[in-house]
Amino acid sequence: MKGPGFIRPREAEGAVQAALSSRQKVKMRIVSILLLLMIALLARPAAAFDANAVSALVFGDGEEQVAAIAALVADGDARAAKVLEALAQGELKSSGKRILIVRGGTATDALSGEVLPAVPADSEEIIANNRLRRELAGGIAALKLVSPDRNTRLAAAKELSGGADAAMLPLVTKALDREGDPAIKAMLEMIVAAMEIKSSDRELRFAAIRRLASSGSRETKTLLLGVLEKKDGAWVETDADLRAEAEKSLRAVEGKLVWGERVGLAFAGISLGSILLLAALGLAITYGLMGVINMAHGELIMIGAYTTYFVQNLFKLHAPGAFDWYLLCAVPPAFIVAACVGMLLERGVIRFLYGRPLETLLATWGISLVLIQAVRTVFGAQNVQVENPAWMSGGVEILSNVVLPYSRIVIVAFVAVVLVCMWLLLTHTRLGLFVRGVTQNRAMASCVGVPTGRVDTMAFGLGCGIAGLAGCALSQIGNVGPDLGQSYIVDSFMVVVLGGVGQLAGTVYAALGLGFANKLLESWSGAVLAKIVVLAFIIIFIQKRPQGLFALKGRSVET
Amino acid sequence: MRAGPIASTLARLYGTRGWVSLGLCALLLFVLVPLGNLVTPADSAVHISTYWVTLIGKIMCYAMVALAMDLIWGYCGILSLGHGLFFALGGYAMGMYLMRQIGREGQYKMDMPDFMVFLDWKEFPWQWWNSDQFWWAMLLVIAVPALLAFVFGFFAFRSRIKGVYFSIITQALTYAAMLLFFRNETGFGGNNGFTDFKRIAGIAITTPQTRVALFAITGAALIATLLLARYIVTSKLGRILAAIRDAESRVMFCGYNTVNYKLFIWTLSAVICGIAGALYVPQVGIINPGEMSPANSIEIAIWVAVGGRGTLVGAIVGAGVVNGAKSFFTQAAPEYWLYVLGLLFIAVTLFMPRGIVGLYAQLRDKWTGRAVA
Numbered sequence: 001m002k003g004p005g006f007i008r009p010r011e012a013e014g015a016v017q018a019a020l021s022s023r024q025k026v027k028m029r030i031v032s033i034l035l036l037l038m039i040a041l042l043a044r045p046a047a048a049f050d051a052n053a054v055s056a057l058v059f060g061d062g063e064e065q066v067a068a069i070a071a072l073v074a075d076g077d078a079r080a081a082k083v084l085e086a087l088a089q090g091e092l093k094s095s096g097k098r099i100l101i102v103r104g105g106t107a108t109d110a111l112s113g114e115v116l117p118a119v120p121a122d123s124e125e126i127i128a129n130n131r132l133r134r135e136l137a138g139g140i141a142a143l144k145l146v147s148p149d150r151n152t153r154l155a156a157a158k159e160l161s162g163g164a165d166a167a168m169l170p171l172v173t174k175a176l177d178r179e180g181d182p183a184i185k186a187m188l189e190m191i192v193a194a195m196e197i198k199s200s201d202r203e204l205r206f207a208a209i210r211r212l213a214s215s216g217s218r219e220t221k222t223l224l225l226g227v228l229e230k231k232d233g234a235w236v237e238t239d240a241d242l243r244a245e246a247e248k249s250l251r252a253v254e255g256k257l258v259w260g261e262r263v264g265l266a267f268a269g270i271s272l273g274s275i276l277l278l279a280a281l282g283l284a285i286t287y288g289l290m291g292v293i294n295m296a297h298g299e300l301i302m303i304g305a306y307t308t309y310f311v312q313n314l315f316k317l318h319a320p321g322a323f324d325w326y327l328l329c330a331v332p333p334a335f336i337v338a339a340c341v342g343m344l345l346e347r348g349v350i351r352f353l354y355g356r357p358l359e360t361l362l363a364t365w366g367i368s369l370v371l372i373q374a375v376r377t378v379f380g381a382q383n384v385q386v387e388n389p390a391w392m393s394g395g396v397e398i399l400s401n402v403v404l405p406y407s408r409i410v411i412v413a414f415v416a417v418v419l420v421c422m423w424l425l426l427t428h429t430r431l432g433l434f435v436r437g438v439t440q441n442r443a444m445a446s447c448v449g450v451p452t453g454r455v456d457t458m459a460f461g462l463g464c465g466i467a468g469l470a471g472c473a474l475s476q477i478g479n480v481g482p483d484l485g486q487s488y489i490v491d492s493f494m495v496v497v498l499g500g501v502g503q504l505a506g507t508v509y510a511a512l513g514l515g516f517a518n519k520l521l522e523s524w525s526g527a528v529l530a531k532i533v534v535l536a537f538i539i540i541f542i543q544k545r546p547q548g549l550f551a552l553k554g555r556s557v558e559t
Numbered sequence: 560m561r562a563g564p565i566a567s568t569l570a571r572l573y574g575t576r577g578w579v580s581l582g583l584c585a586l587l588l589f590v591l592v593p594l595g596n597l598v599t600p601a602d603s604a605v606h607i608s609t610y611w612v613t614l615i616g617k618i619m620c621y622a623m624v625a626l627a628m629d630l631i632w633g634y635c636g637i638l639s640l641g642h643g644l645f646f647a648l649g650g651y652a653m654g655m656y657l658m659r660q661i662g663r664e665g666q667y668k669m670d671m672p673d674f675m676v677f678l679d680w681k682e683f684p685w686q687w688w689n690s691d692q693f694w695w696a697m698l699l700v701i702a703v704p705a706l707l708a709f710v711f712g713f714f715a716f717r718s719r720i721k722g723v724y725f726s727i728i729t730q731a732l733t734y735a736a737m738l739l740f741f742r743n744e745t746g747f748g749g750n751n752g753f754t755d756f757k758r759i760a761g762i763a764i765t766t767p768q769t770r771v772a773l774f775a776i777t778g779a780a781l782i783a784t785l786l787l788a789r790y791i792v793t794s795k796l797g798r799i800l801a802a803i804r805d806a807e808s809r810v811m812f813c814g815y816n817t818v819n820y821k822l823f824i825w826t827l828s829a830v831i832c833g834i835a836g837a838l839y840v841p842q843v844g845i846i847n848p849g850e851m852s853p854a855n856s857i858e859i860a861i862w863v864a865v866g867g868r869g870t871l872v873g874a875i876v877g878a879g880v881v882n883g884a885k886s887f888f889t890q891a892a893p894e895y896w897l898y899v900l901g902l903l904f905i906a907v908t909l910f911m912p913r914g915i916v917g918l919y920a921q922l923r924d925k926w927t928g929r930a931v932a
Contacts, residue, residue: 027847246600293723357723358638359908362864363858366904373897396895490734490853493727535735539728543714546724 051111054083058092058099058126066135075169081143083110087128090137095120145175145188153179159541169195185475194223206245213249221257224250262515264402265519271408272513274415275477277508278470279488281422284507285463287496289439290456292350293361296368297492298485300464303341304334304471305480306375307356309384324389327476334472335465341371342464346457368485375482381480392476411473418469423504425462435459489541494538500547514538572789581782588778594770599768607765614886616774616842617832619781622878623860626784627828629874632863634792635824637721637806638649641729642832643856644736646706649833651740652703652845654753655687657764658843662758673755674748685747693760700837701830708829709822716825721807730853737851752847759841770842777838781875784831788871800824844878861900864907865915876915 050071057068072080086092087102093100094108099110100123107123108117144156148491160172174197176188189211196208200472209227212220227246231235237243244389279301284295294300311330317322345367353360388407395405410414426432430522434455446452474484499506514534521530575579575891592615595607624646631637658672665673672682689695711732715725743749758764791797802810803817811817840846849855858881881903888896905915913921 039752044627208619293727349905350907358726359912360637361723361726362857363905363908366861366901366908369901369904371899371901373894373901377894486854490731494731497724497727528742532735532739535731535738539711539731539735540714542724542728543718544719546718 005111045453050077050080054080054099057083057087058094058548062129062131065132069132069135069139073142079110079113080146082141083366084136084140086110088125088133090125090128092126093123094126104315105456137434142171142175146178149183150184153181153184154187157184157191161192169199190217190220194219196225197227197488202239202242202266203240209242209245209249213252215256216252217253218257218524220253221250224253253549260398260402261523265523266516267402267404267408269514269516269519270512272519273512274412275474276515277511278411278415278418278473278493279467280499280511281418282463282470282491283467283496284499284504285422285435285466286460287493289435290459290463291357292354292460293357293364294350294460294463295361295365295489296345296485297464297467298336298373298438298487298489299368299371300342300467300485301471301474301488302375302480302482303371304338304468305336305386305475305484306379306384306471307337307468308472309379309386309480312386324391327389327472329391330472331469334468336468338463338468338471339461342467343457343461344533345464346460349458351456369487372485379482381482381559383479386475386480387440388476399501407476411477413472414469419508421467426504431455431458431462494535497542498538563839568790571793572786581785585778585782587652588782589775592774593647597767607623608619609770612767612770612774613842616770616777617839618879618882619774619777620835620839620842621859621862621882622875623777623781623784623838624832624859625874626781626788626871626880627831627835627867628859628863629866629868630788630831631824631828632789632860633869634797634804635821636807637821637825638723638726638830638860639729639825640715640726640853640856640860641733642828642859643853644729644733644851645708645829645832646839647736647846647850648704648707648739648847649700649836650755650840650850651747651836652696652699652833653837654756655690655699655747656693657756657759658753659687660759660761661755663887665755665776666758671751674743678743680857686746694696697837702724704829705826706831708826710824712825713818715822730856733851733856734833734853737853738882740848740851748847750848751910752845753840754845754846754847756841764841764844773838773842780834780838784834785871785875792871796820796823833897858900861904861907862898863914865911865914867901867916870914873914874915878913 053071054066056064057072060068063072065344069084072084082101083092083099086103086405090104091101093102093107095107098120100107100116100120101110102108102119103125105119107119108114108330109116141156141159144152145160147153169192172188172192176185176192179185179188193208193211193215196204197212199205199208209224212224217255224246227237228243235243237246279298282295282300286292287295308327311333312326315329317327346363349367392407392410393404395407398402412477426435431528434445434450435458437448438452438455438459439449442452445455471484471487474480474488478484491514495511496507498514499508499510517537518530518534521533524530525533569578577665592607592612596606596612597608598607601608625644627645628639628642631639660674662668665676667673667676669676671683675683676760683690711729715728720728739745739851740747741750741753747753755765759769762769792800799815799820803820807817836850862881863874863878864877865881866875869871881900884899885896890901911918
């Protein structure tokens with residue numbers, strides 16, 4: 001019955017304690033816990049700051065401390081919150097019989113609020129063990145429920161909905177009465193119901209289960225499933241009516257969850273599709289329009305990502321204040337660097353291999369190996385850290401079980417912008433006209449004075465620049481390392497092949513379709529199997545329609 | 560009278576010089592290397608260490624793959640970026656048998672292979688049926704790559720998928736297979752694959768004698784493959800293949816069904832890869848899904864390109880040179896190997912379209928051409 005190690009040696013009581021037999025000690029402890037509980041219950045309606053509980057928290061042993069936390073939480077007093085937070089932060093100290101909150105070198109008496117001239121030399125920290133810390137976290141959250149700040153209350157309610165101790169029921173009910181905000185109120189109602197479902201009052205449990213039906217969160221589902229649990233073939237819950245009620249509520253909750261999952265799935269599909277599209281857009285130009293197999297495309301994505309990393313580091317070094325804007329500033333360099341590398345490649349290597357696609361494939365593969373190793377030499381073989389700017393972290397909560405991360409939303413929007421820009425470039429500019437002309441009939445274009453060589457270089461640079469943009473975006477959601485490009489190359493080729501060569505619209509449909517198909521299959525069969533199934537599907541599909549979804553009609557097909 | 564056709568066939572394959580050099584190679588592989596490794600003392604100058612035996616054995620397996628690649632790429636114009644898959648499938652078929660041969664000597668001292676014990680499987684999955692029989696393993700080594708290649712090729716060639724499209728799809732195929740084999744549920748040891756082999760056909764696998772025997776078998780297989788390939792490319796079939804490579808439409812207009820020819824050479828090429836993989840695994844002692852990675856398959860193409868496409872000897876030379884350089888660099892300067900390999904890809908495609916074997920002819924043409932002009 002010796003308490004765990006967190007009990008502070010209590011020198012003052014040492015002599016008395018030694019005189020008592022161990023059995024007496026046990027008795028005394030039980031009595032004191034009972035007393036504390038009574039005090040806690042009595043203190044609740046009065047809502048007064050309970051000095052006894054505070055001293056029990058400081059000087060008591062494990063059980064007493066837990067009881068004291070419950071008592072302080074039931075109080076709902078702001079000063080109690082301060083004491084609990086101080087304990088959680090390790091700022092609660094004792095000096096003789098006084099209890100102090102020491103923060104930043106100034107000591108405040110926890111009971112009277114009096115500021116001491118100096119921190120007493122004999123002050124000792126109160127150490128909280130793990131169990132106490134858990135209790136503290138729950139208690140502090142409960143106390144925050146009555147805070148005047150809406151966001152604090154919302155955060156606290158969210159924390160409590162993960163699972164709250166039944167002892168906090170009175171406080172949560174009190175907070176519920178006071179709450180004005182409908183969103184928080186709904187959450188609190190669910191919390192109360194979750195607590196009441198475990199109570200011993202049958203009517204209360206019925207009411208709670210009925211109320212849970214209007215919730216749409218996973219926690220509620222687990223809670224209701226708990227009522228319907230079976231152990232060794234027998235129901236854990238013996239009350240059949242209660243079970244029937246729980247089943248009804250469960251169905252209602254599941255109905256709502258399914259909707260959330262559908263929305264989540266749809267967004268995941270769009271998100272993956274947009275990433276595939278971004279990775280494949282550049283390829284759609286270099287392969288689709290120009291017929292150049294660029295196996296180094298993935299490495300140009302990687303170069304874009306590393307450019308973003310470089311810009312990020314520049315901001316960290318020279319303009320830490322504007323760090324949040326580094327990503328926007330990284331977009332043009334990512335495009336330019338990748339485009340320059342691409343144009344260099346086109347001038348240096350690929351130009352000599354036009355009309356020999358298989359050789360182009362091998363040469364660009366060689367280029368990709370060199371680029372990977374070059375990045376390893378410069379930046380190291382390890383993944384580098386690219387941080388999200390503050391405005392990209394977090395997300396929008398649409399339903400209780402669907403959170404759309406801002407980073408994904410930003411990328412979807414970014415892809416849309418890039419797509420529109422590219423479409424405008426190809427259809428409304430002179431360069432676009434030239435590119436389309438050279439694609440359709442190189443010799444004729446050359447005859448009417450299109451500088452085909454320069455157009456090739458520009459178009460290739462454009463495709464590579466878009467790969468750089470893709471790298472900039474992908475750096476925000478995945479690891480950035482030398483092998484980054486390798487993981488996208490097969491996927492992006494699949495998109496282009498499926499969409500049909502020479503067609504931007506085909507690429508868009510193929511990317512979104514593949515994204516959806518992948519996510520849909522993933523929810524059934526797991527990520528790896530989904531990918532295999534999708535690849536197998538593409539292989540079979542290509543057998544049926546070798547020219548892709550949107551085949552070019554006419555003479556250009558023959559080439 | 561019966562000697563006539565055989566003699567003429569032999570003469571068709573290689574001239575006297577060719578046969579003599581082939582005989583010298585056979586002498587080297589079957590007599591000198593075994594003697595150098597087993598008989599001579601370890602400190603003598605002519606001793607060939609086990610490291611070299613294993614390395615050359617490995618490279619000979621690669622050379623078989625290169626021959627297979629040369630048959631379809633060099634002679635039929637089909638660039639496969641998925642030949643690593645057939646190689647790995649042959650290796651896995653052999654690996655299954657070798658895993659069963661471990662018996663109870665694994666880490667867990669159980670009847671099942673270690674990874675199955677680890678995954679808490681109680682019985683063998685269906686893929687492992689009969690896998691303790693050597694003849695069954697041999698059958699799988701040939702049948703699995705052949706079947707996959709036949710089915711895949713049938714649909715691909717029938718739909719007239721060719722050129723780069725075909726390359727990319729074969730790459731997707733090997734990529735998908737790699738993902739599949741990475742899964743524990745597939746039943747082939749997940750990403751660790753098979754390793755820790757103890758014996759083959761009841762004989763301990765790590766003794767020098769077994770290694771030399773495997774080495775000699777690989778050498779024999781390589782020479783047999785070379786002769787078979789030579790037989791094919793000098794036959795009428797070989798000429799049709801070359802014609803398909805150069806102008807497929809015209810061959811079709813002449814009344815040939817090109818699908819059958821392509822399908823035959825494609826399936827044969829896959830089978831050769833499977834056999835090479837089966838010889839590779841006991842010598843190297845490990846097989847895992849990494850062998851199926853697209854990068855490995857694309858490397859096979861560069862062996863052939865470096866040696867010289869459309870010349871069978873070139874494929875062997877290319878495999879030897881590239882892999883020799885690889886084992887040199889990965890030991891001496893591992894950070895430079897990718898540079899070398901990458902630049903090799905670029906340089907060979909840009910400047911050496913005929914590879915090492917054709918380098919002399921290329922330089923001579925250039926020189927004389929310039930001299931004429």
